[in-house]
Amino acid sequence: METSRVKPGLNGVEGQKEATQAAGKPLGLVGEALRAFALALTLVAAVVMGLDKQTTTVPFQVVPTLPPLQVAVTAKWSHSSAFKYFVVANALVCIYSALSLLASLLTSARKKNLSLAVPIAIGDLIMVAVLFSTIGASMDFGLLGMHGNSHLRWNKVCNVYGKFCEKAMVAVVLVFFGLVVLAIISLHKRSK
Amino acid sequence: METSRVKPGLNGVEGQKEATQAAGKPLGLVGEALRAFALALTLVAAVVMGLDKQTTTVPFQVVPTLPPLQVAVTAKWSHSSAFKYFVVANALVCIYSALSLLASLLTSARKKNLSLAVPIAIGDLIMVAVLFSTIGASMDFGLLGMHGNSHLRWNKVCNVYGKFCEKAMVAVVLVFFGLVVLAIISLHKRSK
Structure with missing residues (x-):
């Protein structure tokens, strides 16, 4: 009944070996391809949002008896904190993806354990x-742009800036x- | 003296055994305490947000020549999609934390592998x-409540609903x- 006793040393070596493999190349070539894909998607998303701008005209009633003036108005990603955060966050994830891809490729090429398991795991989760x-x-x-908020008297704006809203949605889907x-x-x- | 001996299990499957132990109780008692803590924090956050309501009066000018009327207005968490999502999401995380805590406790008590490593890892990440x-x-x-958005003519509202905004902030910090x-x-x- 003593069969379950573990041989001295084996356990540690096994664990270390497994950890090393997991650390060096968690998914191998597929992992690198996935990281490159994540990089591409976040890059395109940041660019789509960063270039999102629409100028349109809205009627503006100055005097009730005269016809309304057509005023040019512009919607831009930088007018919204959420969209600014979006561009910055995606740029950050791009840079991280590029760095982690580089680390992954270096590790594969040298067949070495660079002890990057923990920082990369933390980095992935943060991203x-x-x-x-x-x-x-x-x-x-x-x-809020699509529906507004009647309680706070915030009017919807996507009826005016339709294309702007569509592009922002594309960026979010990416x-x-x-x-x-x-x-x-x-x-x-x-x-x- | 034989009581504490580990029963011979699936011998020779070292990796699987290690994975099983990691799956069943990744952090042991500390893990269970942490899950209970997460449960408590998200529960309190959901309750704080779910009870967040403020009624106040604002001046409302009906006729320019008369003094403004004082109109009662109410801010409530359910007026905002973001806050509704907040309450629902926190309730969901509470239920998940309770279930994962239960699974963790059962695994510890029976010293059994319930093969929950993958679902719990996925669940943790989703939460x-x-x-x-x-x-x-x-x-x-x-x-938006604090600063408004001048480009979209959305006025700030936290100057009116100060306490409401403060409580919402407390919930977010939790x-x-x-x-x-x-x-x-x-x-x-x-x-x-």
Whole structure:
């Protein structure tokens, strides 16, 4: 009944070996491809949002007896805190993805353990968190833009800035896909 | 003297055994305490936000020549999509924390592998994601409430609903701490 006794040394070596493999190249070539994909998605999302601008004209009644003036108004991503955060957060995730991809490629090339398991795991989780918070903020702003808030007398604006709202939505959807990719990378090690 | 001996299990499957132990009780008693803490924080946050309501009076000018009427206005969490999402998300995280705590306790008590590593890892990540998105949405709504958006002619409202905004902020801070706890639980297994 003593069969379950573990051989001295084996346990430690096994664990270390497993940890090393997981640290060096968690997903191998697939992981690198996924990181590159996350980089591309967040980059495109940041660019789409960063270039999002629409100028349109709205009628503006100066004197009740005269016809309304047509006033040019502009919507721009930088007019909203949520969208500014969106661009900054996506740029940050791009840089992180590029760095983690580089680290992953270096580790693969040298077949060495660079002990990056912990920082990369923390980094992945922070990036997922940052992207989720930016999606939350942008979605809230988008919903307010689409429907307004009658209790606070904030009028909807997407009826005026239709194209602007559409492009912002495209950017949010892109980030959502980027998030799915990052979540896959982030979860993979645990499911082994 | 034989009572404390570990029963011979699936011998030779070292990796699986280790994974099983990590799955069943990733942090042991500390993990269970952390899950209970996350549960408490998100529960209090949901309650604080769910009870957040303020009625105040604002001057309302009906006729320019007469003094303004004092009109009672009410701010309530359910007037905002972001705050509704906040309450629902926190309730969800509470239920999840309770279930995962229960699973963790059962696993510890029976010293059995319930094969919950993957669902719990995925669940933890989803909860972190949900809470981050709700923080993003609530922060965006809070910032709009505090500063308004002059480009969209959305007036700030926290000067009128001061207490309402303060309580909402308290709820967001509570969730932030809940998130830190969940992130610690979520990251722990990788850092081993």
